[in-house]
Amino acid sequence: MKGCLLTGYPGFLASKLLKEMQRRNEDTQFALIVHPSQLDKAERLAANKQNVRLFAGDITKEGLDLDAEQTEWLREQMTHVFHLAAVYDLAVPKKIAEDVNITGTRNVNTFAQSLPLLERYIYFSTAYVSGKRVGVIKEDELDQGQAFKNHYESTKFEAEKLVAELKNVPYTIIRPGVVVGHSVTGETVKFDGPYFIMRFLDRLRYIPIPYLGKSEALFNVVPADYIVDATLCLAQSEDAVNRAFHLTDPSPYESRELYRMVCKELLGKTPSWTISPALVEFALSISIFRRFFKVEKEALEYFRCTSQYDASGAKGVLAKGGVQCPDFKDYVSSMVKYYKTHRRDPDKLIQVK
Incomplete structure (x- = not known):
């Protein structure tokens, strides 16, 4: 190069x-x-x-x-x-x-x-x-x-x-897919995407935590270091010329399970009841509630997305370079720890209107 x-x-x-x-x-x-x-x-x-x-x-x-x-x-x-x-x-x-x-x-x-x-x-x-x-x-x-x-x-x-x-x-x-921080250090530049879950849960920490509906939709999260390693591998591979690749989790968790893992890591407890997603969406359509929970309404769509992203092409090329996607359960603690350390950093907060 x-x-x-x-x-x-x-x-x-x-x-x-x-x-x-x-x-x-x-x-x-x-x-x-x-x-x-x-x-x-x-x-x-x-x-x-x-x-x-x-x-x-x-x-x-x-x-x-x-x-x-x-x-x-x-x-x-x-x-x-x-x-x-x-x-x-x-x-x-x-x-x-x-x-x-x-x-x-x-x-x-x-x-x-x-x-x-x-x-x-x-x-x-x-x-x-x-x-x-x-x-x-x-x-x-x-x-x-x-x-x-x-x-x-x-x-x-x-x-x-x-x-x-x-x-x-x-x-x-x-x-x-949805990119989060480094799988080891947790480092990220902005608290958006799945970090909206943490901002939401922060507001509810003193009450019984609800699940946001019963959806079995998959939520596709990938750490930044995987994106970097995979990109550089694909950039050098002749097998990757004139092709598109899903850098998504080949084994994604359901949104409900991912939410549970984040809640457990952040608050030390798990959700115990379920609230209607329609009610949450209605609340977030009102600016005062969006600002209180610090969550964009548009983010909800990605927690109930029923698409399944086939990444077999990427998986095949990346295997030759020894690159694979970490499992979310293995880095959720790093992700949450970084958030807890930096959650009051104004440079990392997405301003919600």
């Missing part, structure tokens, strides 16, 4: 990818496309890092808003592109999601096509491009006429289609 371009820095996954790639590839030149609003933070985090250059750019603009000299240097150096920059907020307005996720990906696609030394283009999608589909979702499926739960899903779907339509570009599409 001569040169590697990343978008999405200083985001959590982009930062972890950079750190691991630097460890494995000491001679690689890394170029980070950083939005001007994130440049100060990126400069602090990248200080003293070897072989790293930061470029103030904007993926929503043609040419990534780089000047001719910067563009020429990148064309002479870059052999790999990792496109992670996106808006991940489940409640994101449509226009913002379209600008960043669709227009941004189109511009990164065009830039990648202009790189004469390009060996691989790795695009970060999401397993939830499946939208409201139910049943088994396969890795070689994308457009099945599905509807979507929110603008995040629909725009990531449209963006992935743009990548899959590229000609003469060796791409690999990564579709993670």
